[in-house]
Amino acid sequence: MARGTGTFNGAALRSARQAKGLSAERLAKEVGTTKAMVLAYEHGKSIPEAGRAARLADAVGVSRAALLPPSAVREEPDDDPVRQMDYEASNSPAIRLAEQFGVAEDVMEDLLRVGGRVVPRMYDRSMRDLRQIAGMSIEQAAARAGISISTYRAIERDGKLPSRGNGRFPALLANALGIPVQKVEDAIILHPALVAKRMQIANIYRGIFDIVENVPAYKVASDSLEITSMAIVMAQPPAILSRAVRYEIHAHKNALRRHADAVSRVKYPLPYEAEERAGASQAELMQAKRRLRNAPEKAAAATWWSLSQVLTVRQWRSFVQLVEIQSGTNRRILFWDNMIDPDVGTALTYVRFRGHPVLETPAGDGGFHGFRLTPLAFSFYENERDFYRYIYPRIQAPMLRGRIDRQVQRLGRVARF
Numbered sequence: 001m002a003r004g005t006g007t008f009n010g011a012a013l014r015s016a017r018q019a020k021g022l023s024a025e026r027l028a029k030e031v032g033t034t035k036a037m038v039l040a041y042e043h044g045k046s047i048p049e050a051g052r053a054a055r056l057a058d059a060v061g062v063s064r065a066a067l068l069p070p071s072a073v074r075e076e077p078d079d080d081p082v083r084q085m086d087y088e089a090s091n092s093p094a095i096r097l098a099e100q101f102g103v104a105e106d107v108m109e110d111l112l113r114v115g116g117r118v119v120p121r122m123y124d125r126s127m128r129d130l131r132q133i134a135g136m137s138i139e140q141a142a143a144r145a146g147i148s149i150s151t152y153r154a155i156e157r158d159g160k161l162p163s164r165g166n167g168r169f170p171a172l173l174a175n176a177l178g179i180p181v182q183k184v185e186d187a188i189i190l191h192p193a194l195v196a197k198r199m200q201i202a203n204i205y206r207g208i209f210d211i212v213e214n215v216p217a218y219k220v221a222s223d224s225l226e227i228t229s230m231a232i233v234m235a236q237p238p239a240i241l242s243r244a245v246r247y248e249i250h251a252h253k254n255a256l257r258r259h260a261d262a263v264s265r266v267k268y269p270l271p272y273e274a275e276e277r278a279g280a281s282q283a284e285l286m287q288a289k290r291r292l293r294n295a296p297e298k299a300a301a302a303t304w305w306s307l308s309q310v311l312t313v314r315q316w317r318s319f320v321q322l323v324e325i326q327s328g329t330n331r332r333i334l335f336w337d338n339m340i341d342p343d344v345g346t347a348l349t350y351v352r353f354r355g356h357p358v359l360e361t362p363a364g365d366g367g368f369h370g371f372r373l374t375p376l377a378f379s380f381y382e383n384e385r386d387f388y389r390y391i392y393p394r395i396q397a398p399m400l401r402g403r404i405d406r407q408v409q410r411l412g413r414v415a416r417f
Contacts, residue, residue, distance in 0.1 A: 007128065008053060009067050014042040016060035016067075031055040054135025064133040065125075093190050100192065101199065106290075110297035111198050112189055114305050127156040127173070127187045134177040144176035145169075159191030161308060194304070200233050201300035208245065209252055209295055216253065220245050236307055240391060244307055247390040248299040255295060259288040306387060313392050319358070320397045323381050326373050327400050 017027055017038075024042075025035040031052060040046035041056070048056060057064040098108040125133075131141050142152035147169075154160040161169050170188065174181040188194065204226050211218050220227060222242035230245070231238045262285040269281065291298075311319065358377040378400065385397050 007068055007132065008041065008044075008047045010042040010044045012062070012067050013038075013056060013060065016062045017042075020060050022060065027056070027059055030059045050132050050137050051135050051140075053132060064135065065129070068129055068132060097190070097192070097195055101195065103199075107294055107297055108195075110294040111195060111202065111301050113298060113301050114185075114189065125183070125187055126191070127184070130177055130179060130183060130187060131156065134179070136177070141173075141176055145172045146176075147172065155188075159188060159194040161188070189305075197233050198297075198300045198304050201230055201304060202296040204230050204233075205245075205248070205296035205299045205303075208249065209299075212249055212252060213256065218249075220249065234304065234307065240310075241303075241307065243390045243393070244303050244387075247387055248303060250390075252295055252299065255288070255291050259285075259292055262288040310391065311388075313395070316388055316392055316397075317395050319377075319381070320395060322373055323378065323400065324398065327378070 017024070022030075024038045028035045028038045031038075032055075033052065037046065038056075041048055053067055054064050057067050092105075094105050094108040094112055097112070098105045101108070131138070134141070136144070138153055138156070139149055142149045145152065151162060155169070155173070170184040171181050174184045177184070208220060208226055220242055222238045224242075227238050227242045227245065230236075231241050234241065262281065265281040266285050358374060358380060381397075382400060385399070388395070389397060
């Protein structure tokens with residue numbers, strides 16, 4: 001039985017070796033193995049370890065991804081835009097996963113949606129693919145990330161992030177593998193085990209939304225069957241989870257109101273409305289119907305991702321304080337031990353928004369360090385503020401619209417995670 005990394009394209013190795021004019025014996029000497037072993041790799045009788053697979057790719061002059069099976073890695077065509085669009089349309093992760101789970105493509109797209117951002121069509125690599133491309137074994141990747149082997153193996157095999165502090169793990173893994181954090185995030189989002197869990201959460205949300213549509217005043221309790229079931233699936237505390245669900249219920253009620261408004265505009269158009277406006281009203285109604293149809297999937301994706309990235313109460317409180325100070329003074333924030341908990345201040349310097357720093361930390365002197373929020377931090381705050389009002393209701397987080405400086409306004413709003 002073949003042993004090693006688990007996935008390897010022996011035929012691609014053979015083609016690349018022959019194209020470069022290397023004999024199996026010469027290639028074996030370059031990577032430190034035997035001719036028999038190279039031939040075993042090429043014929044699928046054995047699979048090289050991650051480090052050796054990387055050396056084989058380098059020796060024959062191809063990318064490390066090229067020696068993974070075609071089904072595991074989809075390479076982007078780099079010629080004309082038309083071919084690229086055709087390729088994207090036929091290689092969407094949503095299409096592959098929709099077929100795997102037997103659901104409609106638009107349903108799967110909403111399960112993969114993170115705050116309005118869908119995992120790029122061109123990107124469809126698992127954590128194991130990323131590790132193999134980096135030429136690392138599980139032991140090496142775990143050591144570089146500073147986590148245990150069992151924790152790393154659970155992430156790669158089951159998509160299982162640790163229940164506490166898991167928002168920092170994508171950054172740790174990205175740093176260990178030497179890749180952008182978004183690639184790790186996307187690999188986690190696409191993990192089939194986590195897709196299956198989000199489908200379970202969506203089914204629970206479907207029942208909750210059915211109740212809300214018939215009983216608008218319905219309030220979900222932290223000890224309800226729905227929250228208890230969801231907490232088991234997500235491995236989250238029921239108290240925090242129930243608050244996140246209330247936030248999604250609030251969003252769903254707003255979607256119901258928008259749908260009712262759209263229906264009214266179509267049924268009872270104003271006499272002076274132009275024909276073009278009537279067409280726009282129909283489009284708005286169709287869009288509102290689609291939002292309601294896939295609302296459980298969107299809510300499941302949003303809840304799963306938001307809680308996987310959530311700041312602790314101490315971090316959020318400190319972040320709010322920093323935002324208030326800087327938005328009011330528009331100057332560098334200086335804080336020290338008796339102003340903000342130093343552990344929280346240090347933790348915030350590692351907070352990332354899609355891989356970008358929330359705080360800049362220039363060198364300090366004396367008894368304090370100087371901190372200044374990056375422009376992206378204000379956008380992050382504005383987009384996350386309503387969510388955290390539900391998660392940590394006792395923390396007062398003021399609105400900042402009108403107080404954000406021009407640099408932040410030029411940055412614009414970013415999609416909420």
